[in-house]
Amino acid sequence: MQEPSEPSASETQSLPETVLVDPERHVESFRQAREARRSELVEDYVELIDDLIGDGGEARQVDIAARLGVAQPTVAKMLKRLCEDGFVQQRPYRGVFLTEAGRRLATQARERHRIVERFLCTLGVSPETARRDAEGIEHHVSAETLAAFRAFVEGRQET
Template identity: 55%
Template sequence: MPAKRPSPTVLREATRQARSFERVRQAHQREVAEDYVELIADLIDVTGEARAVDLAERLGVTNATVNAALNRLARDGLVTRQRYRSIFLTTEGRRLAEESRARHRIVRDALIKLGVDSETAEIDAEGIEHHISARTLAALREFLEGAGTP
């Protein structure tokens, strides 16, 4: 029984399907990627290195889950890794982490200025930061600058 090699038709179909996945992935998956690179950047900056076990602990998931996520991040060019060694951000990964951090800070500070307590602001900012357009971010920035604490 031969037929191991996929037919052209099957390949074409696979490509079309992959294309349509792309759109879908960018929705929820970008958030996960941002959370990971942000956390990795924090760990590197604070403790000097990012280890999978720490990521797992902070994110409340298992090592295996983190490992799978890191494989995807590496595939997407956001991190680099050598087997059994700690994790590094690529230039693109670092850029995304910084951007996420800045976004996070602005959202959190805006919420605080609006009267939300800082713990709640921190938590909500975590969820909100991934859904803010450049325009809204600019508006929040202006809101923070204009007429501070009187």
């Protein structure tokens, strides 16, 4: 792990001092982080299911478990939740299929991942590290920050 470097003079002038924020703002920050963690798994599953269907025409529980590095009972539990939430349909002896809502969610998650990954690469992060880091960041970034990432990347491409 790298040691943090000391901020430059210009960075210390632009960054506010660390101050305990008021309770309402603090609660909202933590609420947003908890919500992102809850939706993270759902988004990862539907995106992977969409990828598997696109690649091989089907998404099987065994393939999902292998790709996520989890046990099949863990996948079965999540698939039950995704069915209840209206994102997937399971058909006996056939596999898992996304509903229209599941396809929309997979597309949104993939787009967020793509923007974050491109932003990190634009900053000089290696493509492999950017891919891995984007996997976590994509779920926690706000719409405002994502728009800023997109504008930054698009602005850099024009020059």
